Amino acid sequence: MRMRPTLSWAPTEDLPPGTTDMEPIADAMSTGGVLVLSGAGISTESGIPDYRGEGGSLSRHTPMTYQDFTASTHARRRYWARSHLGWRTFGRARPNAGHRAVAAFGRHGLLSGVITQNVDGLHQAAGSDGVVELHGSLDRVVCLSCGTFSPRHELARRLEEANAGFEPVAAGINPDGDADLTDEQVGDFRVMPCTACGGILKPNVVFFGEAVPPRRVEHCRELVSEATSLLVLGSSLTVMSGLRFVRQAARAGKPVLIINRDPTRGDPHALTRVALPLGTALTTVADRLGLSVDGR
Numbered sequence: 001m002r003m004r005p006t007l008s009w010a011p012t013e014d015l016p017p018g019t020t021d022m023e024p025i026a027d028a029m030s031t032g033g034v035l036v037l038s039g040a041g042i043s044t045e046s047g048i049p050d051y052r053g054e055g056g057s058l059s060r061h062t063p064m065t066y067q068d069f070t071a072s073t074h075a076r077r078r079y080w081a082r083s084h085l086g087w088r089t090f091g092r093a094r095p096n097a098g099h100r101a102v103a104a105f106g107r108h109g110l111l112s113g114v115i116t117q118n119v120d121g122l123h124q125a126a127g128s129d130g131v132v133e134l135h136g137s138l139d140r141v142v143c144l145s146c147g148t149f150s151p152r153h154e155l156a157r158r159l160e161e162a163n164a165g166f167e168p169v170a171a172g173i174n175p176d177g178d179a180d181l182t183d184e185q186v187g188d189f190r191v192m193p194c195t196a197c198g199g200i201l202k203p204n205v206v207f208f209g210e211a212v213p214p215r216r217v218e219h220c221r222e223l224v225s226e227a228t229s230l231l232v233l234g235s236s237l238t239v240m241s242g243l244r245f246v247r248q249a250a251r252a253g254k255p256v257l258i259i260n261r262d263p264t265r266g267d268p269h270a271l272t273r274v275a276l277p278l279g280t281a282l283t284t285v286a287d288r289l290g291l292s293v294d295g296r
Contacts, residue, residue, distance in 0.1 A: 015267045018260075018275025025231065025257055025274060025281070026288045029110050033228030036102055037245055038116045038123065041234020041260055042278045045096035046122055047089075049174065050234065063176055066210035069202065070144070076200065079178070081189035083138075083203065084159045085170055086179035087152065090138065095126035098233065100293045101282035103127035108291055113223045117235060117242050119176060119205045127294070132220055134212060134241060136205035138177045145199025155192060155201065162190040176205065212241050224248050229255040234278050237266040246270075 028034055040050035068075040095103075103126040105111050115132045116123055121139055123131045139152045166189065170179035194201055206212050224230065230249040237243040243265055249256050250269035258264055258273040259281045267273055274281055286293045 011263055011267075013268070015263050016273070018263070018273045020274065020276055021272070022274060022276075022281060022284050022288070024255075024272045025259065026285050028229045028231065028255060028257055029105060029285055030289060031228060032110045033112045033226075034105070034110060035112050035223055035227035035230050035249075036105075036114045036233060037230060037235065037242055038102070038114065038118060038233040039235025039237075039242065039260075040118060041236075042098045042102075043093070043096070043118055043120055043122055044234070045098060045277065045279050046093045046120075047173075048093055048120060063174070063208050064178070066207040069207060070200070077189050077191050078181075078183070078186050080159070080191045081163075081166070081186040082170075082179045082181050083177055084156065084163070084189075085166070085168065085181065086173050086177045087138070087156055089173050089179070090120065090177040093120060093122060095122045097279035097293060098282050099123055099126035099128070101279075101286050102233070104286055104291050104293045108289075110289075112227045115220050115223065115245070119203075132216065132223070134206075134216065134220065136203070138203055138205060140204040141201045142204045143194035143197060143199045144202055146194060146197040148194060148196045149204065150195070152203070158192045159190075162192060177203075206241075208239075220245055221248060224254075225252070227254060229257060232256065232258040232260065232264070232266060232270075233282075234260055235264065235266075236260065236262065237264045 044050050064079050069079060099122050106128050114123055114128050115134055117134050119135055119138045121137055140149050141152055141155050142149050168181055168185040170181055173179055224245050235242055237246060246256055246266040246269050256270045258266060258270045259278060260273060261275050283293055
């Protein structure tokens, strides 16, 4: 199934306002079997902006599409220059209270799984096990010709050596690890080829307009089928890659609960939407359940 390059969404119907009542979330968590689906909003408190919330990066930045990346040498140069600079900051991000709370729920056997739309690896850094990275991860790159995977830090070293003195000041960092740079700042940035075959390297992430691997989608569908309820954290559910799991859960009669400060495309299917910051909301749930969240 191909990920639709939908960049915006606006409610077409009256949706109930968000609440601050955490009881439905706490009740579902106390029952166990909760499947978490997280989006960019859970990482904002780690210094990584989301796409569509207030001040979201889409107000100033259009994410790279798979079609542009594969068709244009110029687009690849622009992407890798911006991504290389962004990686320096992105790679230093640390898990926040929301990530740590999710990990605590998992340690106490309350979760059936975690699916994340994020590519930052912060759930794993917080201690969550078995995280399904729906859109891949920035910590590896893949050759589009021979399929060889390699660590991102190796490419970062090669790019550093090939672009000595590349130190532009970015206007901001985006959820996909991209830094905001002008074409003038990108300049003649040198892109590195695959060391195995000389082919085009791409981060091991699903770009807008690219297909999520079918086996990964099917695995996520199985997780939804096995879960007692679905808890959406920090996602507007604008793109179908996440919304389809909400619709699947709703069709099966499983409670869908959402924590997101703004309305989401999944609200019509949800039992409740809590409009609170993720760190505050999830640590409140942990407190009510008597769980310790590391790092607090």
